[in-house]
Structures are given as structure tokens and as C-alpha cells.
Amino acid sequence: MSLGPDILKIKDLKKNFGSLAVLKGLTxxxxxxxxxxxxxPSGCGKSTLLRCLNGLEPVQGGQIIFGGQYLxxxxxxxxxxxxxxxxxxxxxxxxxHLTALDNVLLGLIRVQKRSKTEALAIAERWLTRVGLWDRxxxxxxxxxxxxxxxxxxxRALALEPEIxxxxxxxxSLDPEMVREVLDVIVNLAKDGRTMLIVTHExxxxxxxxxxxxxxxxxxxxxxxxxxxxFENPATERARRFxxxxxxxxxxxxxxxxxxxxxxxxxxxxxxxxxxxxxxxxDSKxxxxx
Amino acid sequence: MLDSALSxxxxxxxxxxxxxxxxxxxxxxxxxxxxxxxxxxxxxLMMAGSNRPLKWLLRGYLEFxxxxxxxxxxxxxxxxxxxxxxxxxSALTVSIFVFTLWGAAEMGDLVRGAVTSLxxxxxxxxxxxxxxxxxxxxxxxIPQAIRRLLPGVINLTTRMIKTTPFVFFINLPDLLxxxxxxxxxxGLRYPLASVWVYGFIFIIYFVICYPISLxxxxxxxxxxx
Ligand SMILES: Nc1ncnc2c1ncn2[C@@H]1O[C@H](COP(=O)(O)OP(=O)(O)OP(=O)(O)O)[C@@H](O)[C@H]1O
Ligand SMILES: [Mg+2]
Numbered sequence: 001m002s003l004g005p006d007i008l009k010i011k012d013l014k015k016n017f018g019s020l021a022v023l024k025g026l027t028x029x030x031x032x033x034x035x036x037x038x039x040x041p042s043g044c045g046k047s048t049l050l051r052c053l054n055g056l057e058p059v060q061g062g063q064i065i066f067g068g069q070y071l072x073x074x075x076x077x078x079x080x081x082x083x084x085x086x087x088x089x090x091x092x093x094x095x096x097h098l099t100a101l102d103n104v105l106l107g108l109i110r111v112q113k114r115s116k117t118e119a120l121a122i123a124e125r126w127l128t129r130v131g132l133w134d135r136x137x138x139x140x141x142x143x144x145x146x147x148x149x150x151x152x153x154x155r156a157l158a159l160e161p162e163i164x165x166x167x168x169x170x171x172s173l174d175p176e177m178v179r180e181v182l183d184v185i186v187n188l189a190k191d192g193r194t195m196l197i198v199t200h201e202x203x204x205x206x207x208x209x210x211x212x213x214x215x216x217x218x219x220x221x222x223x224x225x226x227x228x229x230f231e232n233p234a235t236e237r238a239r240r241f242x243x244x245x246x247x248x249x250x251x252x253x254x255x256x257x258x259x260x261x262x263x264x265x266x267x268x269x270x271x272x273x274x275x276x277x278x279x280x281x282d283s284k285x286x287x288x289x
Numbered sequence: 290m291l292d293s294a295l296s297x298x299x300x301x302x303x304x305x306x307x308x309x310x311x312x313x314x315x316x317x318x319x320x321x322x323x324x325x326x327x328x329x330x331x332x333x334l335m336m337a338g339s340n341r342p343l344k345w346l347l348r349g350y351l352e353f354x355x356x357x358x359x360x361x362x363x364x365x366x367x368x369x370x371x372x373x374x375x376x377x378x379s380a381l382t383v384s385i386f387v388f389t390l391w392g393a394a395e396m397g398d399l400v401r402g403a404v405t406s407l408x409x410x411x412x413x414x415x416x417x418x419x420x421x422x423x424x425x426x427x428x429x430x431i432p433q434a435i436r437r438l439l440p441g442v443i444n445l446t447t448r449m450i451k452t453t454p455f456v457f458f459i460n461l462p463d464l465l466x467x468x469x470x471x472x473x474x475x476g477l478r479y480p481l482a483s484v485w486v487y488g489f490i491f492i493i494y495f496v497i498c499y500p501i502s503l504x505x506x507x508x509x510x511x512x513x514x
Contacts, residue, residue, distance in 0.1 A: 056416060079421050082416065082417055082419040085417075086417075087417040089414060089417075091408070091410050093414035094414075095433070097432050106420075111420055152414075
């Protein structure tokens, strides 16, 4: 993949909550079209980093430069800037009083001041791409978790942001719905979108990332290509972190279903099977080009 | 029998007085509920806000109004104010003032409850779309808060309407008091007067309050679909 110029530069970013230092001088450069996957132990500051990037958290030091503009400038017009930075969160944050369609239309009409017809055409195109145009009249509570997250993703994408931030968008989903949401993101990567993705889905990270950023205690500990990071992490901390996701060591085929752990491994296998059958179903739906 | 009923209402200015009483009840209810809504929303938003001293102040106001019997408030503002400061307010003005004082505090607390019960990420995701602070409030937060607010507001409104008879104690004859006076006067000639008059008043209160609860049920059903 050919990468464009630098689109986002983070320099020595510092963020505290009271006396708690969460980001301790973090530096990172992202090029246009790059897909960065950010991983790291819970509480290391991944969500905080993304929230700082679109002004949901004030920062205490350092600079964020996005498309030549200083986001750390206190006089910045966030309403205009946030249209260029799409963000999707872990929790279902669709607006429950609006239908799927109205959720998508809100930003197009109220923020971008597009005409109703124009906004409808854009919403139709995006909802169709994620196979949800025929569910446009449904309210969020009538949609499955996976469908809600797909709507949330296109709600952000419809504003044509230059970069997308995903914060563990599959973390609250039932296992069988994870795949349909991750597939949407994989297809966006194929489109050449610039994305920062926080996730705990390691197989997905390996597949989608151009670079893996491993964070710990408010700093970037490793910044590497996925094949390097996952096969041969440079630091002990990363190795220990990756071990959490290794299940192969606990297989004990000689005494089946004897221990609770073996039962757990069995469950994992079953949920993988469920994912596969979900794939078959997904292929019937309209695909992202 | 029906004759005796009609006679009670025809006697003297009875019907006209009942209508005047109804006028008092309605004026206090409509104006006080309306003002309570108008003041309650900003009060509630401040109660849910981040300014601590202001929050404590409003909390104190709410608790004060809750602890004080409405009757005591009416007496304080009607009798004491005129004695100590020589302010002479009409009984109607004092009634509307006191009911608004009470209603706005309760309404503020309802608004506070509705707003703080909304999940934090509703604000975040609305801002992340680029909505301005005003749009976040009016397009995302308030529409959701109203839905949570509705049952409490309906309850408060009917409670306020049903409390209006207290205004008689500052010499303002409302519907119920007028009815009682009529029953006292005509009770000797028409033994069933109390049945007719109180029955009539019951129907009037029903006609006022029932549409309110019908309306709220209608809205709830519409929002649920
Ligand atoms: N609003 C807040 N006020 C105070 N502390 C906070 C706030 N938000 C986050 N923190 C703290 O900042 C640290 C980093 O939190 P953050 O949510 O960024 O972690 P994370 O890497 O996203 O973790 P996870 O993988 O669990 O989502 C944590 O110690 C958290 O408790
Ligand atoms: Mg997080």
C-alpha cells in the first residue's frame, strides 16, 4: 500500500486526571492511509489518547497536529474539526430516541447543513454498504448489538472524516456479532482509510494493522509491523501481554473435560464455530466494496 | 331528585360562584405549573451541572420547600410579608408565587434526575459528531430527558392541581371552598345538596386531570413504538 504524507503528529502529549498521569509524553506520527492498531493492558491510556485526539479531554502538555492544524490550540473550532475526525466508542452510543436513519442524518443535516435530499442519498449509500438500509426505520433498541455498532460506524463515516478512531468497538458485543463489525472495518482498511483502532481482538489486529502500537503506562513501548510484533515482540512487557491471549498452552487432550480450563477452551472453540457460520450468513449481505 | 340538583345550582349566584372558584383553581394551576416548567428546566440543569456552591444552594432551596408545609409557605408570604415589610400582595399573587416556588424546586429535581440518569457517552458521541454544545443539549440530551421526565411531571402537575384548595386559608375561595359554602347554605333546603355539589366538583377535577394522564399515556405509547 502506498502511504501518503503525515496526517497526524502527536508530540510529547501529556494528560493528567488530577494527580494521576495517564499520558506521559506520548509521541506518534500517522501517515495518510495508514491503519494503526493500538493495544495494551487495561488502564494504560488507550481510550484517553483517542479522546484527546478529538477534544473530548483537555490535555496538559504537548502538541497534536492534524492536517497542519494545531488541535492543542485552545481557540480551535472543535465543531468543525470533529467532522474531520470520526470516532466510534465501545458502548452503543446511538441516540436511542432516533431511528437508525435519523442517527445518520443528524450530523449531515445539523452539522454539515446539507439539504434533506442530499443527506438522505448519503445515508442510503452508507447504510446500504453495511446491509442495514432496510432497517433504517428501526430504533436502536430494536437492533442487535452488532447492527447498532455498524450504524454507529456509518454515522461517523457519513461525514467523510479524514481519519477514523475506533475504541474497542466490539468489546461489548456477543461473540457471534464481533465478526460482522470487524468485517466492516477491514473493508474500510482496504479502501485506504486512515484509522486508529484500539482493540483486544488479536487476530483482527494482525490482519488489519499496518503498524501495531503497544502502549503501557501512558507511553508507547513498541511501534512495529504486525508480523514483527506478534511473532517476535522486542520487549518483555509486550511478550507478557501477548501471553494473555495464548490459549494453546492449556490444552490437555489426554484428560478431556476434566478441568474447568478445558471446558473454557471448548467454549472458545464453539464461539469460533459460531463466527464461521456467521461468515456464511454475512456473505449474502451486500458487501463493502 | 334531578330537580333538587338543578335547584341547588340555580339558587342565587351558585353556578356563577362555582365557575369563579373553578377560575381561581385553574388560574393558579395553569400559571404555576407553566412557570414551574419554565424555571424548573434551567434549575435542574444547574443542579446537574458542575458548579458546586450553586448546587448546594439549590439543594438547600429544594429541601426547604420540601420540608415546609405548603400552608406554612402561604401564611409566611401572605401574612408575615405584609406585616414585616409592608408588602401587600393579592392572595392570588401569593398563591401563584408559592405554588411556583414549590413546583419549580420539584421540577428542577425531576430534570436533574432525568439528565444525570443519561449515560455519559451520549454527550461524548454527540460532541464527536461535531454538534455544537447547544445542539448537543437540544437535539440529544433534552429529547431523551423529556421522555424520562414525563411520568414525574404529570404526577407533579396533578399533585399541584389537587393542592390548590389550600389557598382558601389566605382567603382565596377556590372551587372546593365555594362548593363547601354552597352546601352549607343550601343543605337545609336540599338534603342531597352535598352529593350534587361535591359530585359536580369531582367531575370537574376529573375532567381537568384525566386528559393530562391520557395525554401522557399517548406520548409514552408514541415514544415506545
Ligand atoms: N474521567 C476520568 N477521571 C479520572 N480518571 C480517569 C478518567 N478516565 C480515565 N481515567 C483513568 O485513566 C487511566 C487510563 O484510562 P483509559 O480509559 O484511557 O485506559 P484504557 O487503556 O482505555 O483501558 P481499557 O483497556 O480498560 O479500556 C485509568 O487509570 C483510568 O482509571
Ligand atoms: Mg478503553
